[in-house]
Amino acid sequence: MDAFFLYSSIYLSAVMVLSLYRAIFGPTVLDRLIGVNAIGSKTTALLVLIGLVYHRVDMFVDIALAYAMLNFIAVLGASRYFQKIKGLYDEPGRR
Amino acid sequence: MDIVIGFLLVCGLLFFTGGSIGILRFPDFYSRLHPAGKLDTMGLLLSLLAMAVYVMMDFSIASFLTGLKILLIVVIVFVTSPTATHAIVDAGVRAGLKPWTKEGGGGV
Amino acid sequence: MRIRENNVEQSDAFDETGNRQFQRIKQTAPAFILTFVIAIATWIVLSGKFDMFHMTLGVMSCLIVSFFSHNLLFYNTDIRRLPSAWLRFLYFFPWLIYQVFVANIHVMYLVFHPHMMDLIDPRIIQFKSRLKHPMSHFIFANSITLTPGTVTVHVSLLGNYSVHAIDTLSGEALPGDMEEKISRILDE
Numbered sequence: 001m002d003a004f005f006l007y008s009s010i011y012l013s014a015v016m017v018l019s020l021y022r023a024i025f026g027p028t029v030l031d032r033l034i035g036v037n038a039i040g041s042k043t044t045a046l047l048v049l050i051g052l053v054y055h056r057v058d059m060f061v062d063i064a065l066a067y068a069m070l071n072f073i074a075v076l077g078a079s080r081y082f083q084k085i086k087g088l089y090d091e092p093g094r095r
Numbered sequence: 096m097d098i099v100i101g102f103l104l105v106c107g108l109l110f111f112t113g114g115s116i117g118i119l120r121f122p123d124f125y126s127r128l129h130p131a132g133k134l135d136t137m138g139l140l141l142s143l144l145a146m147a148v149y150v151m152m153d154f155s156i157a158s159f160l161t162g163l164k165i166l167l168i169v170v171i172v173f174v175t176s177p178t179a180t181h182a183i184v185d186a187g188v189r190a191g192l193k194p195w196t197k198e199g200g201g202g203v
Numbered sequence: 204m205r206i207r208e209n210n211v212e213q214s215d216a217f218d219e220t221g222n223r224q225f226q227r228i229k230q231t232a233p234a235f236i237l238t239f240v241i242a243i244a245t246w247i248v249l250s251g252k253f254d255m256f257h258m259t260l261g262v263m264s265c266l267i268v269s270f271f272s273h274n275l276l277f278y279n280t281d282i283r284r285l286p287s288a289w290l291r292f293l294y295f296f297p298w299l300i301y302q303v304f305v306a307n308i309h310v311m312y313l314v315f316h317p318h319m320m321d322l323i324d325p326r327i328i329q330f331k332s333r334l335k336h337p338m339s340h341f342i343f344a345n346s347i348t349l350t351p352g353t354v355t356v357h358v359s360l361l362g363n364y365s366v367h368a369i370d371t372l373s374g375e376a377l378p379g380d381m382e383e384k385i386s387r388i389l390d391e
Contacts, residue, residue: 130310
């Protein structure tokens, strides 16, 4: 079972790289925010998986819980901040 | 029991993959939110359910509390994920992003 | 501001302050106790230690938290109707999970389809809901967002919803069945 958890966490990291493309090259700021949010919610599962691999679930579960809340607050704060800036989404290359 | 855990975890990973590919493939910001917010939530529910079952399998008070904590993560994500999605949509609407439609208006 | 001062003076004049305070305590006590029970349950799950020191710490901090925010979770609700409402919510929840699962399969089909651009047809649809209670508005908007294929864009206080739907199939199911079931939860 340990090997299964190890391979699934490696696969999960590979999936996170796919979301990282949107977080880096996304056309607008909010697209990058979506990418960051997706990576954060995958990290929550990845942290519990790492705990299972190292046999220290009781410690890593607390970190995952804190990370889930922190991800939510970060997305709320970033979206509240970026909605105040009006001309931000007119990308310089497009017009 | 191992088969149930494996099946749940593989289903969760499949939903995660769908979410990531959906973010890459969909045409505009509003439609990208559909896979990003929800397929990830479903994948998180399935995979964390598998891990909670695995932790609770050898029963003691400590492992039971750990499993409850994992289920608490699921509850928190189920409450906060729609709110985060709604915050991003609201930011997009207030900034005046046009949604992509099939007739060829707007979009990025 | 002046009206509030007037009110205070009047209540002083009628010498009813003590009675009114007693009424307020009687109204807010059930919400206070419920918030305290939820907070202490969360504390026990998160801490996992049952010795004297940690339990005293938990009881103290939960008292402080429920003193400051007891009207946050159970705002303006009749406490006696809560247990039946929770039972109905527990009856509603597996149906919601089933709906979320079916819609997730649909979005997965869209994501992996090779000719996805021909299938999807994003549009913003608007409808008026007949729900009244703020809590059922909250549950309804979050359920719409949780169901893939539809994202709530805006909800007004009067119940006008605008929803972004990704194709016509997931858009035409609204409001329909889900609103019916949610209106049954809080017994409107």
